[in-house]
Amino acid sequence: MRSDTRPALRPRAEHWVAPLEETPLREVDAADSSTTPRSLWAEAWHNLRRNPVFLISAVLILFVLFVAAFPQLFTDQDPRYGNLAQARQDPSAEHPFGTTVQGYDILSRTVWGARTSVTIGFLAMIGTTLIGMVMGSLAGYLGGWVDEVISRITDIFFALPLVLGAIVIATRLGSMTMPIVVLVICLFGWTNIARIMRGAVLSTKTQDYVMASTALGASSTTNLLRHVIPNAIAPVIVTATVNLGVFIVAEATLSFLGVGLPSTSVSWGGDISAARSALRTQPMMLFYPSMALAITVLSFIMLGDAVRDALDPKARKR
Amino acid sequence: MIWYIGRRLLQMIPVFLGATLLVYGMTFLTGGNPIDTLAGDKPISPAVRTQLEAQFNLDRPFIVQWLLYLKGVLTFDFGVGFNGRPIIDQIAAAFPATAKLAIIAVVVETIFGVAAGVLAGLRKGTVIDTTLLMLSLLVIAVPTFVIGFVVQFFLGVRLDLITINVGRDPSWINLLPPGIVLGAVSFAYVLRLTRTSVAETMTADHVRTATAKGLSRGGVVSKHILRNSLIPVVTFIGADLGMLMGGAIVTENIFNIPGIGTLLFDSIRDNEAPMVVTLVTLLVIVFLVSNLIVDLLYAALDPRIRYAK
Numbered sequence: 001m002r003s004d005t006r007p008a009l010r011p012r013a014e015h016w017v018a019p020l021e022e023t024p025l026r027e028v029d030a031a032d033s034s035t036t037p038r039s040l041w042a043e044a045w046h047n048l049r050r051n052p053v054f055l056i057s058a059v060l061i062l063f064v065l066f067v068a069a070f071p072q073l074f075t076d077q078d079p080r081y082g083n084l085a086q087a088r089q090d091p092s093a094e095h096p097f098g099t100t101v102q103g104y105d106i107l108s109r110t111v112w113g114a115r116t117s118v119t120i121g122f123l124a125m126i127g128t129t130l131i132g133m134v135m136g137s138l139a140g141y142l143g144g145w146v147d148e149v150i151s152r153i154t155d156i157f158f159a160l161p162l163v164l165g166a167i168v169i170a171t172r173l174g175s176m177t178m179p180i181v182v183l184v185i186c187l188f189g190w191t192n193i194a195r196i197m198r199g200a201v202l203s204t205k206t207q208d209y210v211m212a213s214t215a216l217g218a219s220s221t222t223n224l225l226r227h228v229i230p231n232a233i234a235p236v237i238v239t240a241t242v243n244l245g246v247f248i249v250a251e252a253t254l255s256f257l258g259v260g261l262p263s264t265s266v267s268w269g270g271d272i273s274a275a276r277s278a279l280r281t282q283p284m285m286l287f288y289p290s291m292a293l294a295i296t297v298l299s300f301i302m303l304g305d306a307v308r309d310a311l312d313p314k315a316r317k318r
Numbered sequence: 319m320i321w322y323i324g325r326r327l328l329q330m331i332p333v334f335l336g337a338t339l340l341v342y343g344m345t346f347l348t349g350g351n352p353i354d355t356l357a358g359d360k361p362i363s364p365a366v367r368t369q370l371e372a373q374f375n376l377d378r379p380f381i382v383q384w385l386l387y388l389k390g391v392l393t394f395d396f397g398v399g400f401n402g403r404p405i406i407d408q409i410a411a412a413f414p415a416t417a418k419l420a421i422i423a424v425v426v427e428t429i430f431g432v433a434a435g436v437l438a439g440l441r442k443g444t445v446i447d448t449t450l451l452m453l454s455l456l457v458i459a460v461p462t463f464v465i466g467f468v469v470q471f472f473l474g475v476r477l478d479l480i481t482i483n484v485g486r487d488p489s490w491i492n493l494l495p496p497g498i499v500l501g502a503v504s505f506a507y508v509l510r511l512t513r514t515s516v517a518e519t520m521t522a523d524h525v526r527t528a529t530a531k532g533l534s535r536g537g538v539v540s541k542h543i544l545r546n547s548l549i550p551v552v553t554f555i556g557a558d559l560g561m562l563m564g565g566a567i568v569t570e571n572i573f574n575i576p577g578i579g580t581l582l583f584d585s586i587r588d589n590e591a592p593m594v595v596t597l598v599t600l601l602v603i604v605f606l607v608s609n610l611i612v613d614l615l616y617a618a619l620d621p622r623i624r625y626a627k
Contacts, residue, residue, distance in 0.1 A: 152329065156336040158557075159605045160598065161564025167586050168344045168594070249461045253568060256463045257583070272464060279471045290464045297459040 040234070044310040054306035060299035067111055068118040077108035079266045088282045100271075100285050101278045109271050110288045116267035117293065120182055121248040121300075127186035128247075129193055129240045133229070136197025140232075141205055141224050151198070158191040162250055163257070170259035181254065181261060185247050196239055200232035207231070238308040245300035252293060268293045326613065330606045335388075337602045338595055342384045345591040374400075374592070387595060397592050399585075405596050408581065415488050416577035419569065420562050422490075422497025427504040428555060434505075435512020435551075436544065442517045451513070454506035462565060466499045466572040483574045496573040500565050504558050511554055515547035522546070549619055556612030560605030 038046060048054045067074060077095070083103040091098045097106035139150035165188040170176050204210065210227050218226070252269030254260035256276075261267050263274070268289040275285035374397075378386070390397055396405040434454075438447040457465070473495065474482040481492045519525060520543060528542045566579035578597060585593035 152332045152336065155329075155333040155606075156340060159333065159337055159560055159602045160340070161561060161601075163564040163567055164582070164586075164598070164601075165344070167567070167583065168341065171586050171589075172344070245459065249459075252461050253463060256461070256568065257571065269461075272461070276467055279467060280475065283471075286464070286467060290460060293461065294456070294459040294464075298455055301455055301458060 040311065044307070047310040048306060051306050051310065053302050054310070057299040057302035057306060060295060061303060064114055064118060064296050064299070068114040071108075071111045071115060074111045075105070075108040077105035079104065079108040079112040080264075081105075088278075091284075097288050098282065098284045100274070101282055102274075106284060106288050109266055110268070110292050112266045113268040113271060113289060114292065114296070116178070116261065116265060117248050117251060117269070117296065120178060120185070120251045120267075121244045121296075123182045124185040124189060124247040124251075125240055125244040127182060128190040128243060129236065131186060131190035132193025133197050133233075133236060135190065136194040136199075136236075137201050137224060137229055137232070139194070140198040140201030141220075141228060147198075150194070154191050154194050157188060158195075160188060162188040163253060166250075166254050167257060167259050170254065175262050176254070176260055178261065178265075181251060184254075185250055189243065189247060189250070193236055193239055193243070196235050197232065200235050201228055204228050204232040234311045235308075238304050238311065241304035241307060242301055245297035245304075248293060248297055248300075323610070323614070326610050330610070333606060334599070334602060338388070338599050339384060341598045342387065342591065342595050343380065345586075345589070345594050387592065391596075391599065396596050399593050400588065400590050405593055408593070409578070409596065409600070412576060412578050412581045415484075415493070415575050416563075416566055416570070416579060418488070418490060418493050419497050419500055419566060419575065419577060420559070422493055423501030423504065423562055423565075424555065424559070425501075426498050427501040427508050427558070431505045431508025432512050432548075432551060435509040436516050436539070436547075438509065439513040439516025439547070440520065440539065440543075442513070447513070450509060454509045457502050457506040462499060462503055463568050463572060465502055466496070466569060469495055469499055470572060485574060486576055488575060493575070496569045496575060499572075500562060500569040503565070504555075504562070507554060507558075508551055511550050512547060515550050516543055519543050519547045545619060549616060552615050552619065553612055556608045556615075557605075559608040560601065563601050563604070 081104070083099075085103065086095070086099050087101055087103040089095055089099040095105050095107065097110065099105055100109070135150050135154065139147040139154075162185065166181075166184045169180070169184050173180060205223075205228050210223055213223050213227050214220075248268075251260060251267070252272055255267060255269030256273040258273075260269055263270060271289040272286060272293070275282075275289070278285050387397075396409075399405050399408055401408075434450050438450040441447050469480075470482055473479045480495045484492045484496065524546075525538060525542050528538045533541075563579065563582075566577060567583050568579070569575070570577045570579035571583065578600075582594065582597045584590075585597070
């Protein structure tokens with residue numbers, strides 16, 4: 001079976017190509033024109049709704065938010081009422097999770113602690129995302145010396161661990177309050193968002209549609225706000241979601257080191273570190289707040305993973 | 319390449335200056351008189367106070383103190399701590415424990431993280447993959463200090479297998495549990511990064527070609543998949559060296575190891591600015607150098623990367 005059965009090469013063609021009449025366009029090659037094409041976000045939402053990881057994490061997060069909003073629905077005990085006569089009790093009808101060495105009801109501490117941790121996590125996430133997006137988009141979009149300056153500032157804050165900065169500020173101020181904890185986390189936690197935003201803006205600003213917008217006379221501010229940022233924001237949202245979980249852990253770590261919220265406030269971090277000395281006699285003191293914290297953080301990380309998969313065009317090809 | 323290294327070294331200078339200035343400013347400007355902390359409950363005479371302030375340059379403006387400090391650093395004179403011992407001696411005494419701890423953490427996270435990540439990535443969607451992924455999520459979600467407590471309590475107190483209080487001049491064996499705890503979170507991140515990267519590389523054309531030309535499975539994995547998947551992992555481990563120091567504060571606190579983390583925590587508590595700034599400077603240098611090495615490793619791992627201007 002040599003070349004006699006093979007049709008002659010087309011002019012200038014280096015490979016033998018089947019003539020069109022032999023392999024005509026079939027139905028599979030047709031573009032579906034019956035529906036309007038979905039946007040990136042509509043497509044992502046379409047995929048998310050079918051992802052069990054997303055559904056599980058969304059339900060868990062909604063539950064935690066509900067607990068944080070209405071803690072009194074889950075317990076009728078006062079988390080700040082310590083009754084030493086009832087210290088270190090095993091679970092009972094009155095105290096379903098038992099009591100701490102100080103006679104606090106563990107269930108109510110765990111339930112009310114959700115509010116503190118979730119509030120700090122959310123505010124810190126919003127703050128770091130705003131700072132990071134502004135810094136990152138300015139650096140990426142303007143380039144030149146602005147980029148150089150912002151990138152070096154980012155490097156400086158990136159090189160200093162959050163815990164270290166927080167200890168310095170906390171020891172100076174003496175006592176921490178919720179707004180200060182949030183500010184400290186914002187101050188040292190924005191760098192990864194800034195780096196991601198910068199990278200995303202750098203790759204977005206050279207796209208054809210941005211150039212078309214410039215050609216149509218759009219100002220660079222309009223371009224940045226209308227075209228570059230909306231199209232570069234996907235990886236930022238993913239990181240911000242994961243960051244929320246990381247910040248909740250960071251708050252707990254500060255409490256553990258004794259530079260977090262004062263012991264009068266009810267937070268998971270504070271309760272976990274208080275449980276250290278009672279590990280032998282009342283391990284449930286460690287178990288319940290740790291469990292609550294871990295589940296919350298886990299659901300935000302899982303949510304981030306699910307959103308990333310939904311937004312990633314490579315993974316989206318079914 | 320020389321130009322690239324030179325430019326990177328130049329870029330390190332402003333970061334170095336900025337980080338020390340930031341920490342110096344935070345330690346000084348936010349109030350608190352270090353001499354009061356030094357004196358403690360004992361009353362201190364004005365003459366002694368003036369003399370101490372002069373000795374530690376506390377009577378000068380903050381920016382002058384910083385410049386004097388920088389001058390000291392450049393001449394390798396780090397000064398004397400508030401307890402009278404040279405700062406460099408104190409750091410040298412604390413350094414070995416933390417260095418060992420960091421080495422254990424990095425080795426554990428790299429070997430186990432990459433191995434588990436490759437395993438999960440090659441078998442994406444199977445039971446092994448799901449189990450490893452859940453394990454990594456759990457390690458990330460549970461704070462390091464809780465893992466530390468639990469390890470210390472069950473392996474140390476209950477089973478008496480490990481040393482609870484590691485103490486001074488620790489041996490490698492005693493440092494193994496705290497080192498593993500320190501590396502645990504990074505292990506989870508390395509696992510996840512490697513898994514994603516391996517799974518992505520597996521579908522690449524050159525891997526299919528390698529398989530098609532008859533290369534064994536092991537050959538494909540080690541020569542074509544692993545090498546191409548390692549770039550994000552190497553980046554992470556490089557940046558992680560700096561992060562480990564933050565973690566070392568926690569781990570050394572739990573297992574009572576007198577290392578850099580403990581020293582840093584104590585000197586921040588005691589308002590001992592020269593010590594804090596020296597430690598942070600050291601930390602920033604470690605961070606910058608490890609990042610530089612990472613960037614140079616890129617070229618070794620990926621010949622496509624060229625450092626054009």
